[in-house]
Amino acid sequence: MPDTQHTGLKHPPVIEEIGILRNAPEKDYNEILFLATRICKAAAAAFCVVENEQVWCKTSIGLSSEELPKEEALWKIPFQEKKLVTFENLGQETIESGAVKGWKFFAGMPVITASGEKLGVLMLFDPSEKKLEQEEEKALHILAGQVINLVTFSKQKNE
Numbered sequence: 001m002p003d004t005q006h007t008g009l010k011h012p013p014v015i016e017e018i019g020i021l022r023n024a025p026e027k028d029y030n031e032i033l034f035l036a037t038r039i040c041k042a043a044a045a046a047f048c049v050v051e052n053e054q055v056w057c058k059t060s061i062g063l064s065s066e067e068l069p070k071e072e073a074l075w076k077i078p079f080q081e082k083k084l085v086t087f088e089n090l091g092q093e094t095i096e097s098g099a100v101k102g103w104k105f106f107a108g109m110p111v112i113t114a115s116g117e118k119l120g121v122l123m124l125f126d127p128s129e130k131k132l133e134q135e136e137e138k139a140l141h142i143l144a145g146q147v148i149n150l151v152t153f154s155k156q157k158n159e
Contacts, residue, residue: 028150029059032122032143037062039139040132042105042124047147049120050079063125075121078108082118084137089129105130109140111147122147 033045044062048055055075078085086107105126111119122144132140 026059029147030061032146032150033059033061036122036124036140036143039143040107040124040136041130042107042126044103044125046123046125047111047120048075048123050075050118055121058120074106075108075123078110079118079121082110082112084109084140086132088131102127104128107132107140109144111144113148113151119148119151 029047033047036045037043042062044060046060046063047058049058050056074087084107086105088105090104090106103125105124105128107124109122111122113119122140124140
């Protein structure tokens with residue numbers, strides 16, 4: 001994570017306000033990811049904060065930071081669309097490019113505050129092709145809301 005005090009980069013107001021990048025991975029975020037992987041039967045998950053077109057992994061389970069998508073299109077689409085985006089079968093070309101390190105399935109749920117500020121993306125990965133059921137999609141919406149609740153609670157606690 002870059003030291004923004006020395007690079008001159010500015011965090012979006014909501015990210016700076018809640019201080020999410022300065023905190024180490026927390027048990028509560030890991031539990032949300034655990035639930036997401038179990039509910040959606042996915043092998044791995046990550047919650048990443050998006051800042052200045054860069055992705056900072058807050059926490060992940062089932063994958064290392066090196067396995068996170070390097071191809072910005074994977075996280076950027078749900079972030080820009082403000083809705084759940086899934087790739088049921090990432091093409092072999094995408095896998096071979098190193099963009100996803102062998103994951104065939106990707107789901108990205110944007111995490112958006114009540115005021116409409118985009119904070120990051122809750123992502124799921126699996127080595128198998130899959131399609132999310134309607135209940136699984138609903139669960140991801142709920143879990144993204146719980147991330148916002150956690151962020152809000154942490155902000156209030158630190159005030």
